[in-house]
Amino acid sequence: EAQVTQNPRYLITVTGKKLTVTCSQNMNHEYMSWYRQDxxxxxxxxxxxxxxxxxxxxxxxxxxxxxRKEKRNFPLILESPSPNQTSLYxxxxxxxxxxPQHFGDGTRLSIL
Amino acid sequence: DQQVKQNSPSLSVQEGRISxxxxxxxxxMFDYFLWYKKYPAEGPTFLISISSIKDKNEDGRxxxxxxxxxxxxxxxxxxxxxxxxxxxxxxxxxxxxxQKVTFGTGTKLQVIP
Numbered sequence: 491e492a493q494v495t496q497n498p499r500y501l502i503t504v505t506g507k508k509l510t511v512t513c514s515q516n517m518n519h520e521y522m523s524w525y526r527q528d529x530x531x532x533x534x535x536x537x538x539x540x541x542x543x544x545x546x547x548x549x550x551x552x553x554x555x556x557x558r559k560e561k562r563n564f565p566l567i568l569e570s571p572s573p574n575q576t577s578l579y580x581x582x583x584x585x586x587x588x589x590p591q592h593f594g595d596g597t598r599l600s601i602l
Numbered sequence: 603d604q605q606v607k608q609n610s611p612s613l614s615v616q617e618g619r620i621s622x623x624x625x626x627x628x629x630x631m632f633d634y635f636l637w638y639k640k641y642p643a644e645g646p647t648f649l650i651s652i653s654s655i656k657d658k659n660e661d662g663r664x665x666x667x668x669x670x671x672x673x674x675x676x677x678x679x680x681x682x683x684x685x686x687x688x689x690x691x692x693x694x695x696x697x698x699x700x701q702k703v704t705f706g707t708g709t710k711l712q713v714i715p
Contacts, residue, residue, distance in 0.1 A: 523703065532707035533646070533691060548702055580645050590636060593645030
């Protein structure tokens with residue numbers, strides 16, 4: 491079954507404590523991306539990756555890091571989380587950036 | 603600067619009637635557009651897309667119309683069904699495939715039985 495898997499699904503943590511949200515896809519897609527969803531703001535792209543070792547900033551990259559060492563994995567790293575990063579996060583993958591994306595089920599992060 | 607806008611946060615439609623969801627964009631370099639549907643507690647799922655070389659694309663009950671001169675696209679659902687109740691996002695990207703994707707703010711559709 492074609493899947494994008496995110497972990498964890500829910501996380502409550504405190505300001506400044508580094509965290510990583512993992513994302514894995516089994517469709518051999520080259521393009522992967524991270525979004526955050528906030529009320530009234532829709533989905534905003536954080537980072538995207540066009541292939542292994544190739545990443546670029548989306549619209550809201552501040553405070554986030556990513557890496558793409560393998561084709562299937564695209565972790566999102568918050569080195570020093572702050573309360574304004576409390577949000578619902580989605581990972582997605584596709585054959586290309588403009589192509590239909592497959593989304594994970596989301597990770598709800600609460601930073602206290 | 604919101605380059606993709608969905609000005610109606612919500613829409614209610616009777617079952618069997620037509621639902622029309624609208625999306626406006628400002629970036630004239632966008633030439634590939636997609637609609638996604640999102641249920642609560644799930645990720646968005648792809649619904650239908652259109653490239654700028656077309657002005658209409660149909661898939662079953664779903665039709666997307668693109669008016670390039672007005673920088674406007676719309677999604678028509680006919681007939682609307684209760685299972686269509688969800689949040690709908692339009693998204694746009696510049697052609698070439700490996701580009702940034704910009705989403706709208708979403709429209710919550712409620713189809714009343």
